[in-house]
Amino acid sequence: MFAYVVRRVLYAVPILIGVNLITFALFFVVNTPDDMARMQLGARRVTPEAVEKWKAERGYDLPLVWNAAAQGTGKATRTIFFQKSVRLFVFDFGYSEDKRDIAAEIKARMWPSLALALPVFLVGLAVCISFALLMAFFRATYLDFWGVVLCVAMMSISTLFYIIGGQYVASKVWHLVPISGYAGGLDAAKFLALPVLIGVISGIGASSRWYRTLFLEEMGKDYVRTARAKGLAESVVLFRHVLKNALIPILTGVVVVIPLLFLGSLLSESFFGIPGLGSYTIDAIQAQDFAVVRSMVFIGSVLYIAGLILTDISYTLVDPRIRLE
Amino acid sequence: MPVVLVTDVLVWLLVAAAAGYAIYCRRHAHLAGPWGRVFRSPAAMASLVVLGAYVALGLLDSLHFRPALAQKADAPSAYASEVLSVLDLGLAQLRGRGEKTYSAPLATRSYAKELIEQPDGRQLRDFPRLRFGGAQLHDEADWAADVAQRALGGLAVSVLLSFVVLLGTKILKKKRPDIPWQAAGISLGALLLLAGPAVALSSVYHVLGTDKVGQDVFYLALKSVRTSLVIGTVTTLVLLPVGIALGTMAGYFKGWIDDVIQYIYTTLNSIPGVLLIAAAVLMMQVYIDLHPETFPTAVQRADLRLLFLCVILGLTSWTGLARLLRGETLKLSQLEYIQAAHAFGVRDTRILARHILPNVSHIVIIAMVMDFSGLVLAEAVLSYVGVGVDPSTNSFGTMINAARLEMSREPVVWWALATAFTFMFALVLAANLFADAVRDGFDPRVRM
Numbered sequence A: 001m002f003a004y005v006v007r008r009v010l011y012a013v014p015i016l017i018g019v020n021l022i023t024f025a026l027f028f029v030v031n032t033p034d035d036m037a038r039m040q041l042g043a044r045r046v047t048p049e050a051v052e053k054w055k056a057e058r059g060y061d062l063p064l065v066w067n068a069a070a071q072g073t074g075k076a077t078r079t080i081f082f083q084k085s086v087r088l089f090v091f092d093f094g095y096s097e098d099k100r101d102i103a104a105e106i107k108a109r110m111w112p113s114l115a116l117a118l119p120v121f122l123v124g125l126a127v128c129i130s131f132a133l134l135m136a137f138f139r140a141t142y143l144d145f146w147g148v149v150l151c152v153a154m155m156s157i158s159t160l161f162y163i164i165g166g167q168y169v170a171s172k173v174w175h176l177v178p179i180s181g182y183a184g185g186l187d188a189a190k191f192l193a194l195p196v197l198i199g200v201i202s203g204i205g206a207s208s209r210w211y212r213t214l215f216l217e218e219m220g221k222d223y224v225r226t227a228r229a230k231g232l233a234e235s236v237v238l239f240r241h242v243l244k245n246a247l248i249p250i251l252t253g254v255v256v257v258i259p260l261l262f263l264g265s266l267l268s269e270s271f272f273g274i275p276g277l278g279s280y281t282i283d284a285i286q287a288q289d290f291a292v293v294r295s296m297v298f299i300g301s302v303l304y305i306a307g308l309i310l311t312d313i314s315y316t317l318v319d320p321r322i323r324l325e
Numbered sequence B: 001m002p003v004v005l006v007t008d009v010l011v012w013l014l015v016a017a018a019a020g021y022a023i024y025c026r027r028h029a030h031l032a033g034p035w036g037r038v039f040r041s042p043a044a045m046a047s048l049v050v051l052g053a054y055v056a057l058g059l060l061d062s063l064h065f066r067p068a069l070a071q072k073a074d075a076p077s078a079y080a081s082e083v084l085s086v087l088d089l090g091l092a093q094l095r096g097r098g099e100k101t102y103s104a105p106l107a108t109r110s111y112a113k114e115l116i117e118q119p120d121g122r123q124l125r126d127f128p129r130l131r132f133g134g135a136q137l138h139d140e141a142d143w144a145a146d147v148a149q150r151a152l153g154g155l156a157v158s159v160l161l162s163f164v165v166l167l168g169t170k171i172l173k174k175k176r177p178d179i180p181w182q183a184a185g186i187s188l189g190a191l192l193l194l195a196g197p198a199v200a201l202s203s204v205y206h207v208l209g210t211d212k213v214g215q216d217v218f219y220l221a222l223k224s225v226r227t228s229l230v231i232g233t234v235t236t237l238v239l240l241p242v243g244i245a246l247g248t249m250a251g252y253f254k255g256w257i258d259d260v261i262q263y264i265y266t267t268l269n270s271i272p273g274v275l276l277i278a279a280a281v282l283m284m285q286v287y288i289d290l291h292p293e294t295f296p297t298a299v300q301r302a303d304l305r306l307l308f309l310c311v312i313l314g315l316t317s318w319t320g321l322a323r324l325l326r327g328e329t330l331k332l333s334q335l336e337y338i339q340a341a342h343a344f345g346v347r348d349t350r351i352l353a354r355h356i357l358p359n360v361s362h363i364v365i366i367a368m369v370m371d372f373s374g375l376v377l378a379e380a381v382l383s384y385v386g387v388g389v390d391p392s393t394n395s396f397g398t399m400i401n402a403a404r405l406e407m408s409r410e411p412v413v414w415w416a417l418a419t420a421f422t423f424m425f426a427l428v429l430a431a432n433l434f435a436d437a438v439r440d441g442f443d444p445r446v447r448m
Helices: A002-029 A033-041 A048-058 A080-090 A102-137 A142-155 A159-173 A185-219 A222-229 A234-255 A259-263 A266-272 A277-286 A290-318 B006-027 B029-039 B042-060 B086-090 B092-096 B140-175 B181-202 B217-253 B255-270 B273-290 B298-332 B336-343 B348-385 B396-408 B415-442
Strands: B114-117 B123-126
Touching: A002 A080, A002 A290, A002 B255, A002 B273, A033 A048, A033 B273, A080 A290, A102 A142, A102 A185, A102 A234, A102 A259, A102 A266, A102 A277, A102 A290, A142 A185, A142 B415, A159 A185, A159 A266, A159 B348, A159 B396, A159 B415, A185 A234, A185 A266, A222 A234, A234 A290, A259 A277, A259 A290, A266 A277, A266 B348, A277 A290, A277 B273, A277 B348, A290 B255, A290 B273, B006 B029, B006 B042, B006 B217, B006 B298, B029 B042, B029 B415, B042 B086, B042 B181, B042 B217, B042 B415, B086 B092, B086 B217, B092 B217, B140 B181, B217 B255, B217 B298, B217 B348, B217 B396, B217 B415, B255 B298, B273 B298, B273 B348, B298 B348, B336 B348, B348 B396, B348 B415, B396 B415
Parallel strands: none
Antiparallel strands: B114 B123
16 A cells, blocks of 8 residues: 555656646747736836846746756756746745745645635535536436436536536625635634635535436446345435445545645635635736746646645545455 | 638637537437436526526627717728627617716706806706606606606516516426426516617616716727636637547557646646736736737727736636546446457547547536636636726626626715626526536536
8 A cells, every 4th residue: 555655746746747747838938028027017008127127026037948058967947947936846935026925825824724614525525426426316206307407407406606606696695604715713603604605605506416417327227226225214225325336536636626625715715705725826827927937837736746646545445346456 | 801710710609619518418318418407497497488588699899890870972991990899789779878978866966066058147056867768758757757767668578568468478388398487487587578678778868877987888898798608618619629639549549648738737737727817917918018909999909918818717627627527437448348449449539539539528527617707707807807808898897897896985886896796696696596407417427
């Protein structure tokens, strides 16, 4: 097991290198640092000196991949590629446009993101599985039919609608919760209640329908027929046999997103003013803060790969038929 | 003077390809069968009618030109810098009747108070009458009667048309009794019943109100349809060749080719989608801003941005299809008929094209229709994040983005948001239902 995990982690290294190369190409080769400087300073009234100053302040005044003017190893390290891209591997993200340490910012913003994303994930999973079970239990009845119709309708509604509508009804009409904002500690609950609820509701449609098909597929299998033939009640068959086996694809499917919960949700965080990583990313995109976007791309892929590794491990934990070699 | 936008060309190419594919399907039983199953589903027929209405709007909006300016007879003809579409011609009166600012649906007075000069010289702060909305009314007390009269008039026409449709379905039912014409007829009738009063009222009122700069919301919504359709279809056009080529090659050749392709798609997949799109769009924005000379008109610039967004979306979302195709191809290449082809010395490219590709085509079709609705929804989100279409392009995303802050006004400006969400909901719901029917029709597991 340990050897397997080590090997999986080593497999992740070339992927991270690939991600790094892609971001490097996107941010420095497609557009040169000069372009970025002109963009940030405003394209019209920009002097070459201002561009040079902008680049020097941010360390973009180095050659891209090879510094012939430097001494010894400096030829490779005194370059934009080494300073800006390779350093990401040790989580050295540098500074944002407003001169703040990105790493510190990320550490501070991770927790509000998690405080929103984790409840959405857990409650959402519970609600969707229960709803799917309900539909599977009453399969081929009107309840099932209208359940599926409801799911398809809910899938077809934009997330933006849930957020804007929810904010309007709960905060403006009913005055139940503040419309946006955030506070630390226990006060967070009143700010998080609505975003969590909306996050759960907006996910119900697609997930429940998907879980329902998994349940139905499982119910068509031979062992279920055997269980019924033994005279077990339908509810026992469903909860003791089908649920357990159908949970395998469900769990392994959702494990991959667990690390990504740290990244938070772009939309809810920015609508509800929660100071998490999602709103940080949106702000960075809108302010065209390249350093922050680059860092978030890298962190996102690290977390995704962590999710893939967790998925593989979780297979062995929930399904005894799979053994890691 | 006709203006040919890149996305126009792609849209019409897609129409031609779809027509070609339809003819090909009719002649081949193995394809006509699954499509027949799709068309025998009532939900598919009903949603097809709705999709058809959207597509018609989108196609009319994909023929662009610059109107000629009125000039003296001997002068060389000059053209306006504004680019219009054929749809704009049809909606000329909706487009031309701009108000100053917000006004509620069917309103006769503006949303905001203004200083109005009375005939006797005094000034008064009141809601001014709209320039166009209800301008034909001398006395505003007649408003309710006028609205009711026009709406009923429109409704009468649509009821009449609905009867014709109903009659048509009866005749079609005799010719092809297996196809649920009734479902299609009901959905067409419902569309007509909605459209009739809307058209009748829109000649003198703003049926769905006006937005911040006084543009008719109904017009904006109709113009936004094209953007959604372009995003939903052109993206798949980008995604398909990449996904099909890499997916089947990985599954067929195995070995190092498989390793390399798997590496590429795991790497691309591991970058969170929105961030990759955001990074790419940011970079494109830098390019567009620094090279304004490349784009002769604002519409062409916006169009290129739309196309680029499609390309980016396509390049980030082919991985799912490639993975599915790889798995299926791995399975297929173990089968006897492929081994037989090998034994006969058939070349690899020929095996891929003749033996593998037709047998994975159902996966491609299903993926294509399933992706559509997700892409339409994604456009709205991306436009909100600021990495979507150009702010000057009409789209549901830009409509929502412009209107979302108005929910905090008193009284609430709800109509622009409601319109955008309703139009989007109808499109996505129809696409989802149709996609479900296609999946059921093509899934080999349900075949007898």
